[in-house]
Amino acid sequence: MATGLLFDFDGTLYGDWRLWISIIEETLSSFQITTSPHDALEMARRMIENGGNPNTTIRISSIATAIARDREIDLPEEEVRTRFFERLDARMDQTGPDEKLIGLLKGFAQRGFRMGIVTFVRKPRIRRRLDVWKLKEYFASVITPDDVADFKPSPRPFLRAMEELHVLPDECFVVGDEPVDMIGGKEAGAKTIGLPQGFFSGQELEKAGADRILSSLELLQTMVYE
CATH class of the missing domain: 3.40.50.1000 (HAD superfamily/HAD-like)
Known part of the structure; x- marks a missing residue:
């Protein structure tokens, strides 16, 4: 054993992926950008498949940046990352x-x-x-x-x-x-x-x-x- x-x-x-998508939505909303769970999931899968190497990790906050870029909105990646983790930490504090x-x-x-x-x-x-x-x-x-x-x-x-x-x-x-x-x-x-x-x-x-x-x-x- x-x-x-x-x-x-x-x-x-x-x-899980549902939580990540929820936090992605909240993060983008703070930039006045609206997205759907479907769009976020599609972007995550696209990033994995287009990366050419399925054996890499995926930075979840970068999904939010990629969704904005898809809409020709250039967001500062570090600010997106900061807001993402602020919201994730708040959710984790709340749920325990x-x-x-x-x-x-x-x-x-x-x-x-x-x-x-x-x-x-x-x-x-x-x-x-x-x-x-x-x-x-x-x-x-x-x-x-x-x-x-x-x-x-x-x-x-x-x-x-x-x-x-x-x-x-x-x-x-x-x-x-x-x-x-x-x-x-x-x-x-x-x-x-x-x-x-x-x-x-x-x-x-x-x-x-x-x-x-x-x-x-x-x-x-x-x-x-x-």
């Missing part, structure tokens, strides 16, 4: 963590699993989030681009987390919603679990190397307890 669990954060421990997530983490901790987070979310934001949500106690390792220069899909951030958790790669599961999680986790020697809650499909996660695809994070406990 595995002893280590490494999670992505956005799109895995919190949020899902009770099912808290129960899941408690269950893993009680069974002796060592848990970590490997995320593109910058250190100050993820630290604040874990503090505000009172989840810090569950994660002995939190690795961000501030810790490792060569980030996902490199295996290095995953290996760094494994070192901090004192678990071997073949004792560890990597859980994420993007191909970069599957590629990096697999190259690090871990078992990989795809959670298609974001803009990438289960098929794309499988192609990137997912050993298993789960429709819900709640199903993870059944799988890792096997």
Whole structure:
């Protein structure tokens, strides 16, 4: 049985494509630009498919910038990003963590699993989030681009987390919603679990190397307890 669990954060421990689209709509609205969920989803898929490399990540705030550009409106990308995260953080403060997530983490901790987070979310934001949500106690390792220069899909951030958790790669599961999680986790020697809650499909996660695809994070406990 595995002893280590490494999670992505956005799109895995919190949020899905519906939330991202909602925040994109709010962000564009602050610039007096109206969009629809369909347009936002279409743009996300277009950016993934036109990127020519499905094994890359997608910066969600850049979807808002791309929608505006499609309408010949040039928005400052950093300002869009700032407003996007202001609205996302406000939503997260308002909703708090899902009770099912808290129960899941408690269950893993009680069974002796060592848990970590490997995320593109910058250190100050993820630290604040874990503090505000009172989840810090569950994660002995939190690795961000501030810790490792060569980030996902490199295996290095995953290996760094494994070192901090004192678990071997073949004792560890990597859980994420993007191909970069599957590629990096697999190259690090871990078992990989795809959670298609974001803009990438289960098929794309499988192609990137997912050993298993789960429709819900709640199903993870059944799988890792096997």
